[in-house]
Amino acid sequence: MNQKMQWLRNQLLSMNLQGMIVTNPVNIKYLTNIRAEGTLLVTRKENVFITDGRYIEDVHNTLTLFDEIVVYDARSLTKEDFENFFLFCENVGFEEGHVTYAKYKEYMHKYKINNLVETEHMIEKQRMIKDVEEIENIKKACEITDKCFEYIVNYIKPGMTEKQIAREIDDYYYKNSEGKSFDTIVASGENSSKPHAIPTDRKIQEVDIITIDMGCKINGYCSDMTRTIFVGEVPQYVKPVYELVLKNQEQVLNDMKENSNTKLITKMVDNDFRLNNYDLIHALGHGVGLDIHEAPLLTINAETVLKENMVVTNEPGIYIAGRFGIRIEDTVLIHKGTCEALTKSPKKYVIIR
């Protein structure tokens, strides 16, 4: 059986669960490499993946004998088959953060389960710590993102629209990776004051500011990077804000390592922003892996302690409504006594002339 499924079985044993229903497709991909719609059942006797006619062929091509996963077409299963999967199981785990209330009720009935037990995001928690192969994939995605940034800085000219630049980034990713890991943000001028701006038809000016938030996927694993760049020159009124964001982003890189407390780190950034009459209006960062946003979330409200081989973003930002915004973000790998920014594009005043 593959290592991750074995880990899950051991975990269930220690929680006195005799089975589990896994429905989050990202967790299914993590555990089995399957990228098809369906449900993964860990039963007493075997591992089962239930899918439908559209995916059967593909799933069979993904799995190896070593995986020890039996694949069923849902249409070939009877009412009794479903009821038999968890026969003699007292407690069966489910993903309470993914399963809807309606599905929860349906599962109880369909699988005849007495006690459907919350598993408190145990797979997501395990996913926080990346193994060698996962780190390799994320590193590769970050490298391609750096190359794409270099390419796009040379590509951008005044007169182009935000949409056009976003499309060029997407196209670069399409050619060099599995594609973008989230909707690319290209926010120029006053649009840069919206942290989650959607690219518009606004044209880049002769003197302008552009925030670009971009990432791609390799084998399902994501990268995430933001740079705020300039066209023509850096306006004087922008400089103090840029320096403040950059200073904090670099300070955070100094502070991130095994055992550092992200609540404290976030608080320090927030304090420094407040001293200058700004606010940190979003999280300082988030985990990156098979999901572009995954655990842990780095905010003032969560007591997270970083561990070796976590991959998280570091993305302070300041937004001045209707005027402009600055965000600088890296994808960061946590080591024992230090950390490593996996995205390495320049941060100090990239100016397009």
Added chain:
Amino acid sequence: MNQKMQWLRNQLLSMNLQGMIVTNPVNIKYLTNIRAEGTLLVTRKENVFITDGRYIEDVHNTLTLFDEIVVYDARSLTKEDFENFFLFCENVGFEEGHVTYAKYKEYMHKYKINNLVETEHMIEKQRMIKDVEEIENIKKACEITDKCFEYIVNYIKPGMTEKQIAREIDDYYYKNSEGKSFDTIVASGENSSKPHAIPTDRKIQEVDIITIDMGCKINGYCSDMTRTIFVGEVPQYVKPVYELVLKNQEQVLNDMKENSNTKLITKMVDNDFRLNNYDLIHALGHGVGLDIHEAPLLTINAETVLKENMVVTNEPGIYIAGRFGIRIEDTVLIHKGTCEALTKSPKKYVIIR
């Protein structure tokens, strides 16, 4: 107050609900036009949208006074504020098909609700019947899809890869719409036997078969069309399968109208396929609107009766594993005594030479 919010309030009244928590972002867009992360609360006194700093500016730009929706930044709300939203409400509705089990428990606690009541997809059911403006958007998305199909048929040449063709479609949509409404499928040769194939690096041959499943968005509304086309010639062994799929697709267009029973229609297609030793391995169709897949689902297992101004797909397909597949799909608008295919691209042997 806008018409759709007014409809929802009347609905709640008739169900003896004093409030509702709406969390499905597509339902929020449907009711309010807001496209931001957040929660819509219908309380006794007012309509409330709770979002965060990233979206506040955008939401304010979307809403008008006429909408009568009060916007809050979640960070500015206290524990008491949350508890007061549904004060003196006996029954509060929620979306059991969207809210996770974990969130269900959280809401009970956070809003201090005694009785959180399932609303049985009432908003999704309402969304099945499209109004004039919604139909206009879908028609436009279908028109652009027809034009894109015409463009791509002229673009495809032997030697191109599936990925390259898919990228060209995506790019066309990017330039002429809000972008693709789902991941474009370009499945050639034996790949066409997978209904949900992901475009590969396989090169188009001098004699080949290509299934293209494509759609785009206009103001959030989707189109969905599939054509199976040929390069060089139509192999003799493919013709009987193609004719069988096409005959059924056209028969379904004859049968779809107000009050027709989709279970029966699906059964007829399934029967005809079986008589020829094939299977209908997926649904015959699905609703199309703000979601690419929405209610109703057209299968043998669901008793759906079509109504005027529903928009559904009609997409029979036959897949012969490892060899080839044929699917032909239109987006269809239901009228009183007839129906109208909104996608109008040719279906009879499109051959690229």
